[in-house]
Amino acid sequence: MRFLVALLFAVVSFAVSAQNVPPPTLAARAWLLMDQATGQVLAAREPDARIEPASLTKLMTAYLTFAALKSGSITLQQTVPVSEKAWRMEGSRMFIQPDKPVTVEELVQGMIIQSGNDACVALAELIAGSEESFAHLMNREAQRLGMKNTSFMNSSGLPDPNHYTTARDLSLLASAISRDFPEYYRYYSQKEYTYNKITQPNRNRLLWLDPTVDGLKTGHTAAAGYCLIASALRGPRRLVSVVLGTDSDTIRAQESLKLLNYGFQFFDTAKLYSANQELSRFRVWKGAQNELPVGFLNDFVISLPKGQAEKIQSQLTSQQPVVAPLQKGQQVGTLQLTLDGQPIGEYPVVALQDVPVAGFFGRLWDTIVMWIKSL
Numbered sequence: 001m002r003f004l005v006a007l008l009f010a011v012v013s014f015a016v017s018a019q020n021v022p023p024p025t026l027a028a029r030a031w032l033l034m035d036q037a038t039g040q041v042l043a044a045r046e047p048d049a050r051i052e053p054a055s056l057t058k059l060m061t062a063y064l065t066f067a068a069l070k071s072g073s074i075t076l077q078q079t080v081p082v083s084e085k086a087w088r089m090e091g092s093r094m095f096i097q098p099d100k101p102v103t104v105e106e107l108v109q110g111m112i113i114q115s116g117n118d119a120c121v122a123l124a125e126l127i128a129g130s131e132e133s134f135a136h137l138m139n140r141e142a143q144r145l146g147m148k149n150t151s152f153m154n155s156s157g158l159p160d161p162n163h164y165t166t167a168r169d170l171s172l173l174a175s176a177i178s179r180d181f182p183e184y185y186r187y188y189s190q191k192e193y194t195y196n197k198i199t200q201p202n203r204n205r206l207l208w209l210d211p212t213v214d215g216l217k218t219g220h221t222a223a224a225g226y227c228l229i230a231s232a233l234r235g236p237r238r239l240v241s242v243v244l245g246t247d248s249d250t251i252r253a254q255e256s257l258k259l260l261n262y263g264f265q266f267f268d269t270a271k272l273y274s275a276n277q278e279l280s281r282f283r284v285w286k287g288a289q290n291e292l293p294v295g296f297l298n299d300f301v302i303s304l305p306k307g308q309a310e311k312i313q314s315q316l317t318s319q320q321p322v323v324a325p326l327q328k329g330q331q332v333g334t335l336q337l338t339l340d341g342q343p344i345g346e347y348p349v350v351a352l353q354d355v356p357v358a359g360f361f362g363r364l365w366d367t368i369v370m371w372i373k374s375l
Contacts, residue, residue, distance in 0.1 A: 021266050023042075023259075023262055024259065024262050026045070026243065026255040026258065026259060027247065027251055027255055028045075028225075028243045028245050028246045028251075028252070029046065029049070029051070029225065029244055030045060030046035030047065030049050030051060030166075030167045030244045030245060031044065031045050031046075031047075031167060031241070031242060031243045031244060031255070032044040032047045032167040032168060032171050032241070033240070033241050033259050033260070033262070033263045034171045034175065034239065034240045034241075034242075035237070035238075035239055035267070035269055035303040036175045036178065036179070036231075036238040036239065036240055037237065037238065037269050037301050037303075038269060038301050038302055038303045039175070040302070040303045041168070041171070042239075042262075042267055042303060043259070043262065043263070044168070046167070047166060047168040048149060048166050048167075048168055049166060049167070050149065050164045050165075050166060051164065051166060051167070051227075051244050051245065052159060052163065052164060052221060052223050052224040053157055053163070053164070053165045053170065053219060053224065053227075054157045054219035054220055054221045054227060055092070055115050055156070055157045055217065055218065055219035055220065056157065056165075056170055056217055056218075056219040056229060057152060057154070057155070057156060057157030057163070057219075058115065058120060058155075058156065058157060059170070059173050059174060059216065059217055060138045060141065060142065060173060061111060061120050061123060061124065061138070061155045061156070062108070062111060062112060062177065062184075063141065063173065063176065063177055063181070064127060064134070064137055064138065064141060065104075065108060065111075065123050066180070066184045067141075067180075067181075068127050069184065070181065073127075074104055074126060074127065075104065076103065076104050076105040076108070077103055077104070077105065078103060078104045078126075079101045079102070079103055080102055080103065080104060080107060080122050080123070080126050081098075082096045082097060082098045082100070082118075083098070083121070083122070083125055084098065085121055085125075085131070086118045086121040086122040086125065087118060089116075089117040089118040089120075089121055089156070090117065090158070091117045091156070091158065092114065092116060092117055093114075093116050093118045093119075094106075094107075094110030094111075094114045094118060094119050094193075094196070094198075094200075095195065095196045096110070096116075096118050096119065096195075096196070097196070100196070102122070104123070106195055107119040107122055108123075108184070108187060109187060109190065109195070110193065110195055111123065112187045112188060112190070112217070113187065113190050113191075113192065113193040113200065113201075113202045114193055114195070114200040115203060115218070117156035117157075117158065120155040120156040121155060121156065124155040131154060131155055134155055135152050135154060135155065138152040138155070139151060139152050142169070142173075145172050145173060145176050146169075146172055147165065147172055147173060148169070149165065149166045149168075149169055150164065150169045151163060151165075152165075157219060159221055167242040167244055170229055170242050171229075171240055171242050174215075174217075174229050174231060174240050174242070175240055177215075177216070178215070178238070185214070185215065188214060188215030188216050188217070188231075189214040189215060190202060191207055191208070203218040203249065204216070204218055204230070205249065205250070205253035206228075206232075206253050206256060206257060209253065209257060210257060210260075212232045212233055213231065213232045213257075213260075214231060214232070214233060215229075215230070216229045216230065216231050216240075217229050218249070218252070220249070224244070224245065225244070225245035225246055225247065226245075226246045226247065226248055226249050226252040227243065227244045227246070227252060228241075228242075228243050228246075228252040228253065229241070229242050229243075230243075230256040230257075230260060232260050232264070236269070237264065237269050239260055239263045239264060241256050241259045241260050241263075243255050243256045243259065265306075266305060266306055267303050267304065267305060267306065268303070268304055268305075268306050268308075268309060269301055269302070269303050270301065270302055270303075270309035270312075271299050271300065271301045272300050272301070272302060272312065273295060273299070273300040274299055274300075275296065275297060275298050275299050276295060276296075276297065276352055277295050277296070278293040278294070278295055278352065279294055279335070280293075280294055280316055281293055281294070282294055282318045282332060282333065283318075283321075283322065284322050284323070284324055284326065284355055285321050285322065285323045285324065285369075285370055286323055286324050286357055286358055286362065286363045286367070287324030287325070287326070287355040287356070287357060287358055287362075288324065288355060288356045288357065288358050288362075289355055292322060292326060292352075292353070292355055293353060294316075294318075294332055294333055294349050294350065294351060294352060295349065295350070295352050296349070296350065297328075297329055297350060297352075300347070302337075302344075304339070308339060311339055311340060312337055312338070312339055312344070313337070313338045314335055314336065314338075315335070315336045315338075316333060316334075316335050316336075317334050318333040319331070319332055319333055319334075321370060324355045324356065324357045325354075325355060325356055326354065326355040327351065328350075328351055328352060328353050328354050329350050329351065330351045331348040331349065331350050332349060332351050334346050334347065334349060335347045335348075335349050
């Protein structure tokens with residue numbers, strides 16, 4: 001899957017030039033727009049520049065919290081003790097207190113909606129025993145998700161020289177949250193939350209400006225500027241925007257909406273092939289059957305400029321020779337796509353079923369035939 005996503009990135013510059021509609025100019029240090037279904041980056045500026053994530057860090061804290069909930073190691077109604085460290089956290093807070101019981105669900109809402117640094121520490125200590133141990137889990141998970149240029153030192157995003165990430169890495173994390181934990185995604189669209197008789201609004205202004213926006217997170221420090229990761233679902237399409245280092249919370253909302261509108265207006269997400277659709281049959285050697293149906297195990301979708309999907313041309317090649325035994329999902333060929341004569345990318349084609357080896361005489365016969373063909 002990562003191989004496929006990596007190849008999809010090759011589409012971006014060509015797709016934009018084919019439509020001849022450049023991305024908007026944003027008043028931000030770095031930004032990126034991604035189609036979640038395909039993993040393609042539709043437009044970007046400085047996507048791999050190292051930045052201070054500020055409270056965008058809380059996306060990883062939430063990801064690990066959701067994973068713990070899904071595994072059953074913690075529950076939403078579980079009561080969490082509040083340490084002195086969590087209680088004394090600086091910056092944005094939900095105002096938990098050592099002498100007042102608080103549940104995991106209250107902490108989740110305090111972390112996501114109120115951006116509470118105290119909630120992050122309480123959850124980190126619950127899951128890993130200490131915030132330092134939790135940071136180790138954060139970095140391990142970042143590597144697993146393919147966040148190659150990220151380092152976490154704490155659960156909240158307080159400044160640290162070794163606490164950094166990139167717009168590209170943040171887009172991977174944001175996409176993973178809605179993909180892996182849809183049952184908890186609803187918290188990101190909640191507009192306000194009251195705890196300890198204190199009501200605080202969600203800092204994501206787009207929740208009020210655009211009804212299709214349903215997440216995700218804001219961040220701000222003096223060094224990072226005003227940042228926003230936004231996600232919008234319009235029809236079947238979900239786009240994720242990452243806008244980093246603007247001068248105000250108003251500008252980060254305006255520029256994020258500008259970027260999302262660009263993606264929805266000028267690109268389509270096209271399904272070229274259905275899951276398990278047979279594209280062709282390859283000759284199989286030394287197998288219990290002579291032919292193998294090939295295709296993709298999942299729907300093959302791709303982002304293209306509006307109206308370009310019907311112009312796509314494809315060429316399928318097999319990895320010769322295709323020799324049994326073969327397992328379903330094993331790569332056996334490559335699909336090359338072009339648009340108006342220009343290459344889009346190459347994508348792995350896999351076996352749609354298992355093929356066990358043939359009996360002794362079948363293998364012997366194919367060995368002889370293959371030897372003759374090689375002469």
